[in-house]
Amino acid sequence: xxxxxxxxxxxxxxxxxxxxxxxxxxxxxxxxxxxxxxxxxxxxxxxxxxxxxxxxxxxxxxxxxxxxxxxxxxxxxxxxxx
Amino acid sequence: xxxxxxxxxxxxxxxxxxxxxxxxxxxxxxxxxxxxxxxxxxxxxxxxxxxxxxxxxxxxxxxxxxxxxxxxxxxxxxxxxxxxxxxxxxxxxxxxxxxxxxxxxxxxxxxxxxxxxxxxxxxxxxxxxxxxxxxxxxxxxxxxxxxxxxxxxxxxxxxxxxxxxxxxxxxxxxxxxxxxxxxxxxxxxxxxxxxxxxxxxxxxxxxxxxxxxxxxxxxxxxxxxxxxxxxxxxxxxxxxxxxxxxxxxxxxxxxxxxxxxxxxxxxxxxxxxxxxxxxxxxxxxxxxxxxxxxxxxxxxxxxxxxxxxxxxxxxxxxxxxxxxxxxxxxxxxxxxxxxxxxxxxxxxxxxxxxxxxxxxxxxxxxxxxxxxxxxxxxxxxxxxxx
Numbered sequence: 001x002x003x004x005x006x007x008x009x010x011x012x013x014x015x016x017x018x019x020x021x022x023x024x025x026x027x028x029x030x031x032x033x034x035x036x037x038x039x040x041x042x043x044x045x046x047x048x049x050x051x052x053x054x055x056x057x058x059x060x061x062x063x064x065x066x067x068x069x070x071x072x073x074x075x076x077x078x079x080x081x082x
Numbered sequence: 083x084x085x086x087x088x089x090x091x092x093x094x095x096x097x098x099x100x101x102x103x104x105x106x107x108x109x110x111x112x113x114x115x116x117x118x119x120x121x122x123x124x125x126x127x128x129x130x131x132x133x134x135x136x137x138x139x140x141x142x143x144x145x146x147x148x149x150x151x152x153x154x155x156x157x158x159x160x161x162x163x164x165x166x167x168x169x170x171x172x173x174x175x176x177x178x179x180x181x182x183x184x185x186x187x188x189x190x191x192x193x194x195x196x197x198x199x200x201x202x203x204x205x206x207x208x209x210x211x212x213x214x215x216x217x218x219x220x221x222x223x224x225x226x227x228x229x230x231x232x233x234x235x236x237x238x239x240x241x242x243x244x245x246x247x248x249x250x251x252x253x254x255x256x257x258x259x260x261x262x263x264x265x266x267x268x269x270x271x272x273x274x275x276x277x278x279x280x281x282x283x284x285x286x287x288x289x290x291x292x293x294x295x296x297x298x299x300x301x302x303x304x305x306x307x308x309x310x311x312x313x314x315x316x317x318x319x320x321x322x323x324x325x326x327x328x329x330x331x332x333x334x335x336x337x338x339x340x341x342x343x344x345x346x347x348x349x350x351x352x353x354x355x356x357x358x359x360x361x362x363x364x365x366x367x368x369x370x371x372x373x374x375x376x377x378x379x380x381x382x383x384x385x386x387x388x389x390x391x392x393x394x395x396x397x398x399x400x401x402x403x404x405x406x407x408x409x410x411x412x413x414x415x416x417x418x419x420x421x422x423x424x425x426x427x428x429x430x431x432x433x434x435x436x437x438x439x440x441x442x443x444x445x446x447x448x449x450x451x452x453x454x455x456x457x458x459x460x461x462x463x464x465x466x467x468x
Contacts, residue, residue, distance in 0.1 A: 013223075013227065013324070016218075016222035016223050016226060016276075016277075017272075018214060018219050019275075020200055020218065020273050028214055030213065030215065030219050031223075032223060032327070039324075040322070040323075040324045040325075042209075042215060053230070054227055070213060
């Protein structure tokens with residue numbers, strides 16, 4: 001087994017906001033993200049699902065709300081443009 | 083190789099909740115298949131049984147067949163997610179073909195009401211399940227990508243449910259007997275965007291049974307034998323590369339094998355039961371089965387080609403969306419419906435003319451790194467049809 005470096009940027013292959021689940025609580029948005037130079041991974045997209053579309057640029061982020069999740073946000077430049 | 087034939091089929095109605103108990107469901111489906119075969123119940127015997135359940139617990143086959151006085155022969159209990167019932171059938175078919183056994187029962191039983199409402203329980207240690215993955219989300223992401231790539235509209239997705247609920251309204255064994263409109267489908271509550279509740283197959287209770295025997299032995303049964311022209315079973319391949327979620331390799335392999343084995347082409351299929359676990363799946367499988375060109379599956383719904391009167395009638399039973407989805411029973415319920423269609427006994431939902439070639443496709447199992455766990459395709463032929 002070898003370690004590879006990928007991301008933190010990637011493109012959104014597809015996504016869905018889930019309203020039901022094993023632990024039905026607040027809706028959450030799942031996405032498959034093709035990490036730059038790496039594999040496709042399943043994670044959660046933080047923020048507003050209304051802004052999402054296939055092939056949108058996203059970025060891996062660390063930290064809260066939960067350590068277990070692979071988390072992404074929509075990628076924006078310093079002016080907030082996508 | 084010995085030719086295998088289906089000589090008896092039977093099922094219980096599929097329901098939200100059965101009070102009969104899981105063993106009784108299996109007993110009822112098996113007795114229905116025995117009666118259908120025309121064999122006198124007191125003289126009927128099997129040489130082996132393959133009995134599938136996803137969530138019904140250990141040694142379900144012995145629990146059911148003991149009640150019927152049919153235990154003592156080899157009983158193999160099968161688990162293969164949504165393909166469990168079809169896997170039991172494939173094992174029965176290949177056991178007959180190889181000469182290992184002469185007459186074999188394939189049975190699928192499920193009582194999902196025991197788990198309450200919500201999504202099917204998946205394996206908690208799976209890395210994708212830990213992210214919150216559920217089966218509706220897998221298909222929702224297929225739908226989202228398909229909409230992006232091919233310009234599909236939500237109304238096209240809803241049309242799958244409308245057709246299948248129309249068919250289910252004509253099927254006394256189906257769970258959902260009321261037709262629905264496009265508006266009702268789209269305004270039902272969101273499950274995993276863009277899929278709404280009425281676009282999802284419902285966890286259900288029920289059982290279905292199929293008796294398989296050699297072509298020679300089939301002559302001893304009263305029922306008209308239906309030749310098993312193909313029996314294919316595939317599993318998913320673990321992959322980390324970027325797969326196309328609108329075209330599933332696991333199904334492609336099973337479909338290709340089945341067409342080759344049966345020596346048929348897509349246009350030869352008269353009636354088809356396919357795995358519409360969610361609305362988008364039916365549109366994708368039209369294309370994978372060769373009934374429509376890539377990206378054009380919705381046209382079958384728009385021009386009625388996949389309706390009961392169309393040139394390939396798809397999910398006349400109501401499919402998973404209309405009939406209900408008791409996981410391991412579904413693959414065998416498909417065979418029950420197709421056998422009835424080939425014999426011309428489907429009443430109000432009977433495909434006109436005399437259907438000759440029937441195809442069943444089932445696939446399932448949510449697991450990280452796989453498209454699906456298992457897929458199976460069977461082809462049945464009525465050799466007496468013109």
